[in-house]
Amino acid sequence: xxxxxxxxxxxxxxxxxxxxxxxxxxxxxxxxxxxxxxxxxxxxxxxxxxxxxxxxxxxxxxxxxxxxxxxxxxxxxxxxxxxxxxxxxxxxxxxxxxxxxxxxxxxxxxxxxxxxxxxxxxxxxxxxxxxxxxxxxxxxxxxxxxxxxxxxxxxxxxxxxxxxxxxxxxxxxxxxxxxxxxxxxxxxxxxxxxxxxxxxxxxxxxxxxxxx
Numbered sequence: 001x002x003x004x005x006x007x008x009x010x011x012x013x014x015x016x017x018x019x020x021x022x023x024x025x026x027x028x029x030x031x032x033x034x035x036x037x038x039x040x041x042x043x044x045x046x047x048x049x050x051x052x053x054x055x056x057x058x059x060x061x062x063x064x065x066x067x068x069x070x071x072x073x074x075x076x077x078x079x080x081x082x083x084x085x086x087x088x089x090x091x092x093x094x095x096x097x098x099x100x101x102x103x104x105x106x107x108x109x110x111x112x113x114x115x116x117x118x119x120x121x122x123x124x125x126x127x128x129x130x131x132x133x134x135x136x137x138x139x140x141x142x143x144x145x146x147x148x149x150x151x152x153x154x155x156x157x158x159x160x161x162x163x164x165x166x167x168x169x170x171x172x173x174x175x176x177x178x179x180x181x182x183x184x185x186x187x188x189x190x191x192x193x194x195x196x197x198x199x200x201x202x203x204x205x206x207x208x209x210x211x212x
Contacts, residue, residue: 014060014069018076021052022084042144046137046184049101051195053077054132057107058124058199067115074107099147102139106132121200129196133188137181 057070078100085098110128117123 010060010063014073015076017056017060018073019080021056022077022080024052042137042141042180043183043187046140046180046188047191049103049140050106050133050136050184050188050192053103053106053136054110054129054192054196055199055202057110057132058128058196059203061111061114061124062121062200062203065119067111067119070107070110070114071104074103077101077103096147099144102143103136105139106136109135125196125200126193129193130189132196133190133192134185137184137188141181 053074057073060073061067061069063069081098081100085100088097089095109131110124113128113131114120114124117127
């Protein structure tokens, strides 16, 4: 019974942590953080999203030992953000008011790495973490290019509760990072590996707690 309870609890934690990771995206200083700041500082956005995804995804993938868990984790995050998008739309805001980040393809690469290396934890950390960091900025830039004038959305609907230092700054033409995808991918690939290792270590600590 205790084994069943603990396993059930941790599968529930996958949902809880994925939802809270999504809340970080929506509420990090601005409840439409992604739409505003992904354009103003795409590199910073890419790093934060890559590391946030990889730490939770690898934690639960290694916990279950099942390739596909990372994608499951990213899918929960995506669904929850679509719910938030629908909520704002229902309140009368435009459809593009919230752009949903693309986490799933990067999580699939992490799962594929784990599966292709026959559940090798270290390969998942090094190769999978690198692939997440490299791919997420690319997928999200493609996603943003499909949004109808995101800067108009950012400035046309101001948030009165937003502190002045968090107000989006419209990038100057020609000065908005020469290569935002390349910079985001490079920095994300480097930083996602140690963060993936942290997720793996958290998994080890969890097993120690379970054995107590």
